[in-house]
Amino acid sequence: MGSYVPSTPAQRAEMLAAVGVSTLDDLYRDVPRDMLLTGENAAPGVSELEAAGELRAMAAKNHVFGAVFRGAGAYDHYIPSIVKRVTAKEEFVTAYTPYQAEISQGVLQSIFEYQTMICELTGMDVSNASLYDGASAAAEAAAMCRDRKRRRVLISGAAHPMVIQTIRTYCEGADVPAEVIPVRDGATDLDALKAALKDTDACFYLQQPNYFGVIEDAAAAGGLVHAAGARYVMGVNPIAAAVLKTPRECGADIAVGEGQPLGMPLGFGGPYLGFMAATHDLFRKLPGRIVGETTDDAGNRAFVLTLQAREQHIRREKASSNVCSNQALCAMTAAVYLSAMGPGGLREAASQCYAKAHYLAAELGKVPGFTLAYPEAPFFHEFVMACPVPPEELLARLEAADILGGLSVEGGVLWCATEKNTRADMDRVAAIAREVAQV
Amino acid sequence: MKLIFERSVPGRSSALLPACDVPECPMPEDFARRQALHLPEVAEIDLSRHYTELAGQVFGVNDGFYPLGSCTMKYNPAVNEEIAALPGFTGVHPLQPIHTVQGCLEALVTAEKLLCQVTGMDVMTFQPAAGAHGEFTGLLLIKAYHKSRGDTGRTRIIVPDSAHGTNPASAAMCGFSVVNVPSGPDGCVDLDALRAAVGPDTAGLMLTNPNTVGLFDKNILEITKIVHDAGGLNYYDGANLNAVMEVARPGDMGFDVVHLNLHKTFSTPHGGGGPGSGAVGAKDILAPFLPRFHAAASAEGYVFEDAPQSIGSVKEFYGNFLVILRALCYMRTLGEAGMREASQMAVLNSNYMRVRIAPHCRIATDGVCMHEFVMTLSELKKETGVTAKDVAKAMLDEGMHPPTMYFPLIVEEALMVEPTETESKETLDAACDAIIAILERAKTDPAAVRSTPHNTPIGRPDEVAAARSPKLRCEFS
Numbered sequence: 001m002g003s004y005v006p007s008t009p010a011q012r013a014e015m016l017a018a019v020g021v022s023t024l025d026d027l028y029r030d031v032p033r034d035m036l037l038t039g040e041n042a043a044p045g046v047s048e049l050e051a052a053g054e055l056r057a058m059a060a061k062n063h064v065f066g067a068v069f070r071g072a073g074a075y076d077h078y079i080p081s082i083v084k085r086v087t088a089k090e091e092f093v094t095a096y097t098p099y100q101a102e103i104s105q106g107v108l109q110s111i112f113e114y115q116t117m118i119c120e121l122t123g124m125d126v127s128n129a130s131l132y133d134g135a136s137a138a139a140e141a142a143a144m145c146r147d148r149k150r151r152r153v154l155i156s157g158a159a160h161p162m163v164i165q166t167i168r169t170y171c172e173g174a175d176v177p178a179e180v181i182p183v184r185d186g187a188t189d190l191d192a193l194k195a196a197l198k199d200t201d202a203c204f205y206l207q208q209p210n211y212f213g214v215i216e217d218a219a220a221a222g223g224l225v226h227a228a229g230a231r232y233v234m235g236v237n238p239i240a241a242a243v244l245k246t247p248r249e250c251g252a253d254i255a256v257g258e259g260q261p262l263g264m265p266l267g268f269g270g271p272y273l274g275f276m277a278a279t280h281d282l283f284r285k286l287p288g289r290i291v292g293e294t295t296d297d298a299g300n301r302a303f304v305l306t307l308q309a310r311e312q313h314i315r316r317e318k319a320s321s322n323v324c325s326n327q328a329l330c331a332m333t334a335a336v337y338l339s340a341m342g343p344g345g346l347r348e349a350a351s352q353c354y355a356k357a358h359y360l361a362a363e364l365g366k367v368p369g370f371t372l373a374y375p376e377a378p379f380f381h382e383f384v385m386a387c388p389v390p391p392e393e394l395l396a397r398l399e400a401a402d403i404l405g406g407l408s409v410e411g412g413v414l415w416c417a418t419e420k421n422t423r424a425d426m427d428r429v430a431a432i433a434r435e436v437a438q439v
Numbered sequence: 440m441k442l443i444f445e446r447s448v449p450g451r452s453s454a455l456l457p458a459c460d461v462p463e464c465p466m467p468e469d470f471a472r473r474q475a476l477h478l479p480e481v482a483e484i485d486l487s488r489h490y491t492e493l494a495g496q497v498f499g500v501n502d503g504f505y506p507l508g509s510c511t512m513k514y515n516p517a518v519n520e521e522i523a524a525l526p527g528f529t530g531v532h533p534l535q536p537i538h539t540v541q542g543c544l545e546a547l548v549t550a551e552k553l554l555c556q557v558t559g560m561d562v563m564t565f566q567p568a569a570g571a572h573g574e575f576t577g578l579l580l581i582k583a584y585h586k587s588r589g590d591t592g593r594t595r596i597i598v599p600d601s602a603h604g605t606n607p608a609s610a611a612m613c614g615f616s617v618v619n620v621p622s623g624p625d626g627c628v629d630l631d632a633l634r635a636a637v638g639p640d641t642a643g644l645m646l647t648n649p650n651t652v653g654l655f656d657k658n659i660l661e662i663t664k665i666v667h668d669a670g671g672l673n674y675y676d677g678a679n680l681n682a683v684m685e686v687a688r689p690g691d692m693g694f695d696v697v698h699l700n701l702h703k704t705f706s707t708p709h710g711g712g713g714p715g716s717g718a719v720g721a722k723d724i725l726a727p728f729l730p731r732f733h734a735a736a737s738a739e740g741y742v743f744e745d746a747p748q749s750i751g752s753v754k755e756f757y758g759n760f761l762v763i764l765r766a767l768c769y770m771r772t773l774g775e776a777g778m779r780e781a782s783q784m785a786v787l788n789s790n791y792m793r794v795r796i797a798p799h800c801r802i803a804t805d806g807v808c809m810h811e812f813v814m815t816l817s818e819l820k821k822e823t824g825v826t827a828k829d830v831a832k833a834m835l836d837e838g839m840h841p842p843t844m845y846f847p848l849i850v851e852e853a854l855m856v857e858p859t860e861t862e863s864k865e866t867l868d869a870a871c872d873a874i875i876a877i878l879e880r881a882k883t884d885p886a887a888v889r890s891t892p893h894n895t896p897i898g899r900p901d902e903v904a905a906a907r908s909p910k911l912r913c914e915f916s
Contacts, residue, residue, distance in 0.1 A: 003777055004514050004706075005784045006863035012784070015791040015864060019807070024783040027790060027807055028686055030655040035691040037779075042685055045774025048518050055768050059527025061542030063535070073755055074533050080455050082483050086490040094499035094515050096507055097712040099844075101902075102835050102895035105440070106493035107711040113443050116477075116912040123474045126911050129712070132568035135755045143612075162755045165731075169751035173579050175614040215470050243466060246474045258755070268543045269533030269756025270568070271714035283909065289712065294905035301440075302900040306909060312571070312608035313846075317617040322608035325569035325702065329710030339443055339479040339486055342452045346478065351466070352459045359461035378467060399536065407534055423460040 066402035067425040069360070071382050071416030072211070072409075073134075073160050074269065075261045077239065077349065078420050080340040083263040087333045097289070097325070101304045102296075108303035111291040111328065114335040121241045121338070122255035123248030124277035129289035130331040131274030131323060134258025135163040138205055138235050139170035140321055141254045141276060144285045145203035145231035146176060152201045153178045154230075156188040156221075158210035163235065167205060176202075186214045186374030186384065190221060197228035203253075207235040208244065212414065213357070213382025214374060215244065222251030238262050238275070238334075239353060240380050242346040247277075254278045263337030264330055273330035284310060287321030352419035353381035356426065360417045361385065363430035369437050373411040386412040394436045401432060440496065440896075443489050444913050447479040477915045496896045497711070498840055504862060504870050506792075508811045508843035508855025509603070509651065511681045511703035513785075516772070519706065519765035528764060533756045537742060543760065544741030547734035550718075550767040557770075557778065558677075558697050559690020560720030565758035566730040570678065572753060573698030573717025574609035574645070576730060579750045580696055580721055581643045581672045582613055583728040587748060593642040593671065597633070601626040601652060601847045603678060606645045615642055622849060625804050626652030628662050637669035647676040648692065649683070649809035651847040651855075653789070663693025672696065672725075680704045681859070682786055682810035685779035689720075696721045705766035716762040732757050784860035785810040788867055792858055795871040799878045803850045811857035813850050814842070820852050825881040825888050827852040832899065833880075835892040837873040 007015070012024075021027060028036060045051070068076040087093075091106065098104030098111075111129045118127040131137040142153045153171055155164050157180045164180060171178040181193045181204070188206060197204070204225045208218050218234060225232040234252040236244075239261045247255035259273030260266075278286060284307065292306035312319040341349065361383050364370045369388025387394055391408040398405040403425065406415035417426065481489075498505075505512035522528075531540055551563040567573040578596065585593045596610040599622045607617040620632045627650060644666045649655045656662065663673045675689040675697035681704045689697045701707050702715035709715070721729065729746040730753055736742075743757075773781060786809055793802055793812045803813040816827045831841035831854065843855040858867055881888045892898065 003773065003780065004516060004861045005780060006861065007784065007788075011864040012787065015787055019787070019790040019794050021790075021807070024787060027783065027786045027809075028655070028683075029807065030657040031683070031687045032657065032660055035660075035687050037686055037688070039685060039776065039779045042775035042779050045770075045772045045777045048516075048772060051768055051771040052518055052522060054771060055522045055546070055764065056525065056527075058542035058546050059522075059525045061545065062527050062531050063539035064526055064530035065532070065535070065539075068532060070532055070534060072534055076532070078456065080453070082453075082486055086486065088520070089490065089494045090501040091494040091497040091499040092711055093520070093708045094501050095497050095711045096505070096510050096512060096709045096840075099507075100498070100831070100835065100841060101900045102832070102892050102897055103496075103498040103840070104711075105896050106495065106497035109440065109442070109496075110490075110493055110711075112911075113913070116444065119912045120477050132572060132714075133754050136568070136572070136753065160755070162752055165752045166754055169579070169753055170612075172751070173575070173582070173613045241472075242476060243472055244470055245472055249472070249474055265529035266532045267529050268531045268540065268760040269758070270754075271759040271762055272755070283911070290909075290911060292905040293910040294901045296900050297898040300897055302897045304900045304902050304905050306902065306905040306911075309906070311604075313604035315608070316604045317607035317611040319604070319608040319611075322571040322575060322605045322612055323569075324571045324605050325700075325709070325713040325715040327568070327710075327714045328712030330714055332711070335443075336486065336490065339481055339489075340453060340483070341455065341478070342480045343476045343478040344452055344480075345455055346476075348456055351464075352456065354466055355459055355461050355464035358464045378470065395536075399539075404532060404535060419456055426461070 065404035067421060068404045069415055069417060069429060070404050070407050072407045072414055073162060074266050075418060076266060076420055077261050077418050079263050082340050083333060083336045086336050087329060092329060092332060098305060101302065105303060108291050110332050110335060112293060112303050114331045115291060117335055117338045118275045118277050121238055122277045123246030124255050125280040126283040127277040128286045129291055130326040130328060131276055131288055132327060133272045133274045134235060134256060135166035137256035137274030137276045138163050139167045140287045141233045141256045142167055142203055142205060143170065144254065144282065150200055150202040151176045154196060154201055154204040155180050156206045157181055157183040158188050158212060159205060159207040160211045186212045186377045187216050188221060190224060193221060194224050197224065197230065199229060201228060201230040203231040203233050205233045205235060209237060209240055209380040212384050213379040214377040215380055218250040226251060239350050243350040253282060259334050262334035264333055271327060271330055273327045273334055285320055288323040288326050349419045353417065356417040356421050357381040357383060360415060360426045363426055364433055367430060367434045367437050370433060381418060382414060382416045384409060384412050384414050388437050394433060397432050397436050401428065403429060440492055442913055443479045446481055446485050446489055449480055451480045451482055453483050503838050504866050505840040506842050506856045506858045507840055508857040509678055511857060511859060513706055513859040514861035515706055515708040516769060519768045522768045523761040523764050528761060541741050544734045546764055546767055548736055548741060550763055553770045554699060554718060554720060557684055558720045559688030560697060561723045562726045562729060563718055563720045564729045564733060565718050565763050566753055567717035567719055568754055568759050569713060569715040570698060570700040570717045571605040571609060573719045574605055575612055576719045576753050577674055577696040577698050578609055578613040580725045580728045583748065583750050584725055585642055592640055595640045596642055597636050597644045599628055601650055601849050602645060602647060603676065606676060625654055626650040627654060627656045630658060630661060633662060633665055637665055637671060641669045641671035643672040643674055645674040645676060647679055649679045652803050653808040653812045654804055655809055659692045682782055684782040685775050686782055696725055701762055701766040706769040707762050707765040714759045714762055716759045781860045788858040788860060788862060792856060792867055792871055796874060799875050811855055814854040814856065815850050816852035819881055823881050823885040825885045827854050829889045830854065830877055833877045833888050833891040836894045839870055
């Protein structure tokens, strides 16, 4: 019923006459008759009012929790209002990929600024314009490291399970082996890594902080990987990156990550943002779009999509990747977020995440039976804690109090705290845990 | 225009977070970052003005006519944006208990049903984030299918030379070797070349129909049969589905798997290059291999299911969910009848422009086209030196986005025009008048056309210099 077609019946008749056909159906003379639909029983749509009503009713069937203590790859951070306002501008929302630089400077410059911020955050030299998400970015990074001799991909078993799975899927597609390095005491087993590394390995992927929230000895891992002549890929949390040793400081060749914490809503898993930055020597292997600075014919600063000789529309089956559309508006969201927070605000968010997670761990730790699964391991804003009762019981009690508790994982519950969580909410979580444990 | 970093003043910031309400907890020194962190230090007003200035140098569908061939730059309805911003969707964590996300799952199941109807497919996965990602996923399904049957010798994917570059690139990522088959000048598949190309090593064929020159391949049933008879599967690149919604279905054409660009055909905005959504539909024979987390109805309500022989995941979670919502809202609004009307009008608009421009410029194909057509300016270039790029740049001065340039590769000096159904006859007439005037001016004053654009924020950029000495970030001393 709804329609976004502006031409009137009279105009349609005029256009049909100009084309030299009598009906719209005449336009489809090349379509074999036996597959041509007649439109006779085509169901009509509904009005905008009704469609919006249906979708609102679906939204009402979801529950949005008052407090969230679950992360595991999607993080509930504060999103400054300006982020949503700016990125909702119609020009940004409705433009295509900036092929025509003369009328796309706004998008191109915003990507150039984003690339700079990602380089700053990771300490790396060059960034691309974005990838789909952290997992596919990790898989693309692994593909960048492969050559004829070095093909196998090693993955830390402490990485996010979906990231491990995605890298595996990409590797299986390309018919290259992938192997997961075991975990010991909540962190990557570096002895096992050292023993596994061979001269046919392309790279090793490490997540920092890892899936269990543990801060890995990333520099040591990097040393082992480089000693074996392989590339080192780090997947980093971008908020933590403000305060933890950068991938560059840990010796990474490529840094990737899930950019969702930088201003994107939880949104049931997407759209999120894959970021990727690398050392200078790898820039011609980067997948996807890259924006560069140049000048126009009058000598003014100008930005363009560049180094396109890497890309699928030029190189076809020899391209560095098939990536075409990326997550441009999400990249802009991240840039606005990072600008709104500034270096001080980002460090403050990171240190509050750290302090609040440690407060939550301490308060829960006072309840009998709640003990850290990896008591010796340093953690950032997530931690695994044993639960003296079946986790479902505790989580159901928290849910009744409008709190999304941590995620049930092997060894207990994976808790997360961010700057949004208040001391009062954390005290409530601990109090409910105490009640549940005492029954 | 200043960079955001050039607006930065040390010590300037916005107060966004409250003071920490738990005891301070210093981080151990040995993990601490020592590298400097140069991020902008700006006030909110600086940010607001910076991005407003940037927005002034962007051309979106809201700014004007955008006939970018193959990209389906139709109007992006406002209601979709409102729906995708509802807190009941944006505030949902992807790992919440299943009974608290029933609305999200209902949206996925409903969208699947509607898209299966449009495509003639049996199942749909929403995990792929973009068209190329969908191609990758669809080809992995084909690979898994052959492997599951012990049919391991099928290592080659056939791709016509008129295909999008993503097709061969995706095939290579899936470990296939690519067999390029020539097409006729009309972009239609050369049946003899196809028959010669298929064999026991054929894994499948990737095809765009209507093709990239703007014609519906009338031999489509013969084409898909040749591939099936050889034991291969047929992959439908949905880039051009906007011509045939509710008119003809890939599933009825003999295709086994399709990807859709929800950000083209189903009205979700492009965001300056993403996020999109590359939903993949498949026939039942490929259902056992779908990516993980397929939403389905069950006796206990909606659930996520994993296919028994799943290829795994191609990304985190369940896809670009908020994009899928927009497409769902669009489909509910139009209904099957509205989608049919949209396709028919997309084709009519394209043909109307074609007949108006044809007296002034050669069109790559004869007769009625589908939702897009390709102008070839090789004669103009020979006579005047004015190239397709020059004509495109001249269009910038006329307040319209140019067509896609130099694609498909099989047409010389190509400009690919796709007006879409959401443009009125007045808009099409104004665009045709402008294009015809440029073509005429190219003959009388070629230098004037070659010097365009003049009315844009910058002149033609030096792309060679950009690639020769790449400057890919702002440097800080």
